[in-house]
Amino acid sequence: MLFRERTDVGKAKEMFLAEIKGMEKTELLPATSSIGRVLSTSILAPRNVPHYRRSAMDGFAVRSVDLMGASPTNPVMLQVTDEVIEGTCAPVNTGDCVPDDADAVLMMEDTISIGDMIEIRAQVHPGKNVGEIGEDVRKNEIIFNKSHLLRPCDIAVLASLGINNVKVYAKPIVAIIPTGKDLLPLPGDDVPPPGKTLDINSLMIGEYVKKWGGIARYCDIVPEDKQLIEDIIKANLDTDMIVVSGGTSVGDKDYVPAVVEKLGKKLVHGVGLSPGKPTALGVADNVPILCMPGYPAAGLVALFAFGKSALRKAGNIPDIPETTIRATLSGKIMSREGYVSYARVILDGDIARPLMTAGAGILSSIAKSDGFVIIPENVEGYEEGSKVDVVLIE
Amino acid sequence: MLFRERTDVGKAKEMFLAEIKGMEKTELLPATSSIGRVLSTSILAPRNVPHYRRSAMDGFAVRSVDLMGASPTNPVMLQVTDEVIEGTCAPVNTGDCVPDDADAVLMMEDTISIGDMIEIRAQVHPGKNVGEIGEDVRKNEIIFNKSHLLRPCDIAVLASLGINNVKVYAKPIVAIIPTGKDLLPLPGDDVPPPGKTLDINSLMIGEYVKKWGGIARYCDIVPEDKQLIEDIIKANLDTDMIVVSGGTSVGDKDYVPAVVEKLGKKLVHGVGLSPGKPTALGVADNVPILCMPGYPAAGLVALFAFGKSALRKAGNIPDIPETTIRATLSGKIMSREGYVSYARVILDGDIARPLMTAGAGILSSIAKSDGFVIIPENVEGYEEGSKVDVVLIE
Numbered sequence: 107m108l109f110r111e112r113t114d115v116g117k118a119k120e121m122f123l124a125e126i127k128g129m130e131k132t133e134l135l136p137a138t139s140s141i142g143r144v145l146s147t148s149i150l151a152p153r154n155v156p157h158y159r160r161s162a163m164d165g166f167a168v169r170s171v172d173l174m175g176a177s178p179t180n181p182v183m184l185q186v187t188d189e190v191i192e193g194t195c196a197p198v199n200t201g202d203c204v205p206d207d208a209d210a211v212l213m214m215e216d217t218i219s220i221g222d223m224i225e226i227r228a229q230v231h232p233g234k235n236v237g238e239i240g241e242d243v244r245k246n247e248i249i250f251n252k253s254h255l256l257r258p259c260d261i262a263v264l265a266s267l268g269i270n271n272v273k274v275y276a277k278p279i280v281a282i283i284p285t286g287k288d289l290l291p292l293p294g295d296d297v298p299p300p301g302k303t304l305d306i307n308s309l310m311i312g313e314y315v316k317k318w319g320g321i322a323r324y325c326d327i328v329p330e331d332k333q334l335i336e337d338i339i340k341a342n343l344d345t346d347m348i349v350v351s352g353g354t355s356v357g358d359k360d361y362v363p364a365v366v367e368k369l370g371k372k373l374v375h376g377v378g379l380s381p382g383k384p385t386a387l388g389v390a391d392n393v394p395i396l397c398m399p400g401y402p403a404a405g406l407v408a409l410f411a412f413g414k415s416a417l418r419k420a421g422n423i424p425d426i427p428e429t430t431i432r433a434t435l436s437g438k439i440m441s442r443e444g445y446v447s448y449a450r451v452i453l454d455g456d457i458a459r460p461l462m463t464a465g466a467g468i469l470s471s472i473a474k475s476d477g478f479v480i481i482p483e484n485v486e487g488y489e490e491g492s493k494v495d496v497v498l499i500e
Numbered sequence: 501m502l503f504r505e506r507t508d509v510g511k512a513k514e515m516f517l518a519e520i521k522g523m524e525k526t527e528l529l530p531a532t533s534s535i536g537r538v539l540s541t542s543i544l545a546p547r548n549v550p551h552y553r554r555s556a557m558d559g560f561a562v563r564s565v566d567l568m569g570a571s572p573t574n575p576v577m578l579q580v581t582d583e584v585i586e587g588t589c590a591p592v593n594t595g596d597c598v599p600d601d602a603d604a605v606l607m608m609e610d611t612i613s614i615g616d617m618i619e620i621r622a623q624v625h626p627g628k629n630v631g632e633i634g635e636d637v638r639k640n641e642i643i644f645n646k647s648h649l650l651r652p653c654d655i656a657v658l659a660s661l662g663i664n665n666v667k668v669y670a671k672p673i674v675a676i677i678p679t680g681k682d683l684l685p686l687p688g689d690d691v692p693p694p695g696k697t698l699d700i701n702s703l704m705i706g707e708y709v710k711k712w713g714g715i716a717r718y719c720d721i722v723p724e725d726k727q728l729i730e731d732i733i734k735a736n737l738d739t740d741m742i743v744v745s746g747g748t749s750v751g752d753k754d755y756v757p758a759v760v761e762k763l764g765k766k767l768v769h770g771v772g773l774s775p776g777k778p779t780a781l782g783v784a785d786n787v788p789i790l791c792m793p794g795y796p797a798a799g800l801v802a803l804f805a806f807g808k809s810a811l812r813k814a815g816n817i818p819d820i821p822e823t824t825i826r827a828t829l830s831g832k833i834m835s836r837e838g839y840v841s842y843a844r845v846i847l848d849g850d851i852a853r854p855l856m857t858a859g860a861g862i863l864s865s866i867a868k869s870d871g872f873v874i875i876p877e878n879v880e881g882y883e884e885g886s887k888v889d890v891v892l893i894e
Contacts, residue, residue: 141707155863158694201682203694243864250867257893258707259800262700263867266796268688288595294662300552300597306656313535313652402660406653426892429823469549470637473644473657498820499651 111376114483115446118374118387119412122396125373125389128422129346131276137264140256142319143274144422149250151267154240159204163235166195166217166224167208170232178227186222195224204236211235243267255424278421279323280315281342284308285353285362286400287329307351307398307405311413317500318414319423320347330359339369343391346420349413352400355384362397366390378483380445382408394420403471407448410478410499430495431477433458438490441481450475451496458496475499505770508877509840512768512781513806516790519767519783522816523740525670531658534650536713537668538816543644545661548634553598557629560589560611560618561602564626572621580616589618598630605629637661649818672815673717674709675736678702679747679756680794681723701745701792701799705807711894712808713817714741724753733763737785740814743807746794749778756791760784772877774839776802788814797865801842804872804893824889825871827852832884835875844869845890852890869893 113121132146161167167190176182184195190208198204198211209232217224243249249267250260256272264272284305294304305327312322323345328334330353342348353362354375363375363386370390375397377385381404386397394416398408418425433451436459441447451458453476460479461471477496481487488494507515526540555561561584570576578589584602592598592605603626611618637643643661644654650666658666678699688698699721706716717739722728724747736742747756748769757769757780764784769791771779775798780791788810792802812819827845830853835841845852847870854873855865871890875881882888 138703138707141711153691157691160694201695201697243867249864258711259704259796259866259893261707262704262796263863265686265688265703266698266700266863268691270687292659293664294659297547297551297662300554301595303595304660306660309532309659310653310656313532313655317535317652402653402656427823427825429821431821469657469660470643472653473637499653 111374112383112444113374113377115377115379115411118377118385119415121373122387122394122412122416123419125371125392126347126394126416126419127392129275129278129420132273133276134271134273137256137261137270137272140272140274141258141261143256143272143277144424145250145252145254145256146273146275146422148248148252149264149269149272150246151243151249152245152269153267154245155243155267156237156239156241159239160237161198161200161202161204161211161235162237163211163213164199165197165211165213165235167198167204167211168195168226168230169208170210170230170234173226173229176226176229181225181227183220183223183225186224209233209236253422253424275422278320278346278417280311280320280347280349280417281323281325281345282308282311282315283325283328283335283338283342283348283350285328285330285335285350289327289352291327305351307400307402310402310406311349311351311409314409314413315349315417318417319421320417330361332361332365335361336365336369339365339390339395343369343393345393347417348393348395349409350395350397351405354386354397354399360384362386363388366395366397370395378445379407379411380442380447382411382448383445385412387412402469403450406472406499407478410448411446428497429500430497432456433494433496435460435479435488435490435492435494438487439479439481440487441485443486444483446483447481447487448478449481450477451479452476453496458494472499505768506777506838507768507771509771509773509805512771512779513809515767516781516788516806516810517813519765519786520741520788520810520813521786523669523672523814526667527670528665528667531650531655531664531666534666534668535652535655537650537666537671538818539644539646539648539650540667540669540816542642542646543658543663543666544640545637545643546639546663547661548639549637549661550631550633550635553633554631554635555592555594555596555598555605555629556631557605557607558593559591559605559607559629561592561598561605562589562620562624563602564604564624564628567620567623570620570623575619575621577614577617577619580618603627603630647816647818669816672714672740672811674705674714674741674743674811675717675719675739676702676705676709677719677722677729677732677736677742677744679722679724679729679744683721683746685721699745701794701796704796704800705743705745705803708803708807709743709811712811713815714811724755726755726759729755730759730763733759733784733789737763737787739787741811742787742789743803744789744791745799748780748791748793754778756780757782760789760791764789772839773801773805774836774841776805776842777839779806781806796863797844800866800893801872804842805840822891823894824891826850827888827890829854829873829882829884829886829888832881833873833875834881835879837880838877840877841875841881842872843875844871845873846870847890852888866893
């Protein structure tokens with residue numbers, strides 16, 4: 107398979123992402139259903155927190171003026187009552203409202219109880235241990251910015267402010283188009299006849315789309331027919347992204363990139379990615395189109411290298427760094443010069459064992475690998491004993 | 501608040517995890533519903549992959565014996581037909597079945613087409629470009645080990661083997677018990693009266709439990725009453741873990757650790773964690789009990805420091821390393837000696853800005869922080885400009 111071009115992975119990704127506009131469609135959701143979603147507007151605090159003067163300690167609310175000059179040699183006695191006026195104090199617990207005329211709270215430990223009086227041996231600053239109104243959250247301050255990804259702790263904060271609904275971006279819809287005359291749809295209860303392959307890629311792509319924050323639209327298997335491929339891509343230009351699996355090499359029947367070129371713009375065909383070289387990237391009607399190799403392992407790598415970021419950009423979902431583990435290689439891994447190589451490894455604690463049978467078509471290499479060691483273009487590979495970062499396959 | 505003891509975070513976690521047995525309960529699920537679940541048995545491949553001799557290239561299936569001695573000066577001509585017998589070859593595409601009598605596949609590029617013949621100028625090893633039966637996956641080999649966490653790519657592998665159902669561990673059930681006479685249940689459409697607080701912790705804990713792979717069982721708010729706390733804990737000893745929020749300090753009404761001691765074993769009360777010092781850990785009837793402080797920020801830290809690993813161990817779910825970002829501090833952060841401190845920071849690219857108002861009770865510190873800088877016991881803090889690892893708050 108010979109490609110006229112071979113674009114750098116970094117360059118190809120940059121070109122692809124540059125064509126993707128974040129979605130504008132929004133929806134209003136109950137806050138408790140919005141975890142993992144992205145705010146489409148900033149959220150202002152509808153009230154002060156605390157909305158009353160709140161004691162930060164268990165102790166006694168006092169007027170600081172009453173304690174002026176208090177010291178071990180000159181203690182002040184205050185009457186314990188329910189209200190605070192000159193010469194009295196009131197017991198408060200943490201979180202309680204501080205009575206109107208009090209302006210400080212003494213910690214229990216700093217007082218000596220004598221009957222219904224307390225003795226105090228130090229003066230206190232006004233405001234001590236008193237949470238002022240709005241100290242934590244001020245009414246109308248921005249509590250979450252637009253584009254914030256909502257986490258469980260955020261939902262709790264929203265609930266505490268009485269915010270029960272939030273406006274978030276709609277999830278990006280991703281059309282998944284499997285191509286190939288020899289593909290059979292799942293489920294495959296029977297062993298497929300020789301030469302036929304079950305379409306596992308659609309399932310794999312769809313489940314990653316969902317995991318990464320999108321909605322999967324599954325399409326029927328399309329044979330290698332230029333017109334049919336064109337028709338199905340056209341019919342899905344109402345989505346936010348299209349992933350075509352297969353038909354992207356340089357064989358006679360690899361029509362997909364040409365169809366993309368006809369319908370819009372082919373950005374890249376052939377990338378310095380191993381496995382995953384036949385990947386093509388394009389755009390039509392503002393819909394990004396990822397054409398990934400049909401071989402499962404190569405397709406998976408293309409999906410991780412391009413699909414994940416593209417989907418997240420389409421959905422305005424902040425990119426989160428990959429989870430990596432620092433490990434020591436138990437064997438040498440080789441790389442093709444000029445290619446970013448995704449070497450599959452098995453992790454055993456902090457030992458990474460390279461998988462031997464790592465061909466693009468090898469199914470078991472996916473099942474058995476825990477992660478990728480990503481080898482840059484300009485590195486030939488890593489020797490046994492090298493320290494490497496293993497990106498976990500999520 | 502004075503604690504008699506202050507256990508190291510590492511030691512406390514070790515003691516707590518040592519009491520947790522992984523669950524034994526399993527369930528049978530459709531494979532497509534099992535992403536994120538953990539296999540309770542190993543899975544054997546029910547068939548060979550490939551289950552036929554599969555061509556690894558587009559080209560011609562040949563008998564290698566026919567090409568013995570072929571060279572540029574001594575080319576061999578083969579007739580292109582549909583079957584392979586002495587002197588003939590058959591065209592095959594990648595993935596096709598290799599005809600019975602053929603034992604190698606020549607790449608298209610290594611042949612010269614002349615009418616219905618091809619000319620070959622090199623000999624070929626038997627087996628070249630032929631994927632033998634079981635080369636990828638051998639029938640009855642272990643394809644996934646017991647305790648494997650299923651990923652989208654694994655589901656695709658299962659589908660390709662015709663495995664449509666899998667046996668996984670049941671999700672651990674976590675009872676969530678909020679305590680405190682001043683708590684009000686959600687939703688809080690109205691501003692709570694002074695001195696009252698909305699119970700946002702239950703929601704926060706519950707959503708993290710779900711995110712981490714468990715099932716949340718929400719309990720009603722329990723006032724500070726020793727008997728009522730005992731009753732509710734007893735009533736939930738049928739779960740896999742209990743999280744009690746609040747009532748774990750050393751005040752008169754902080755009964756929770758004493759109740760845990762009565763019902764089973766109090767392992768730890770008071771840990772070197774900031775915020776989160778009042779955390780207590782225990783076990784009763786083999787059910788681990790995490791008693792976390794009622795202050796949201798302190799509770800969140802206790803949940804991350806102890807709850808996550810405990811839940812995952814209870815559910816046999818492999819621990820995944822936290823997602824971290826290497827960043828430069830834009831300001832100093834201080835730590836308490838003898839405490840593991842979770843300093844909250846805002847990330848702006850690779851700059852981490854410490855949050856100033858980071859008290860345990862400060863609600864906005866959760867909303868505004870992107871992650872924690874975790875400062876070990878023996879470190880006093882970090883200077884402005886230090887490189888630190890920021891653990892993202894998920």
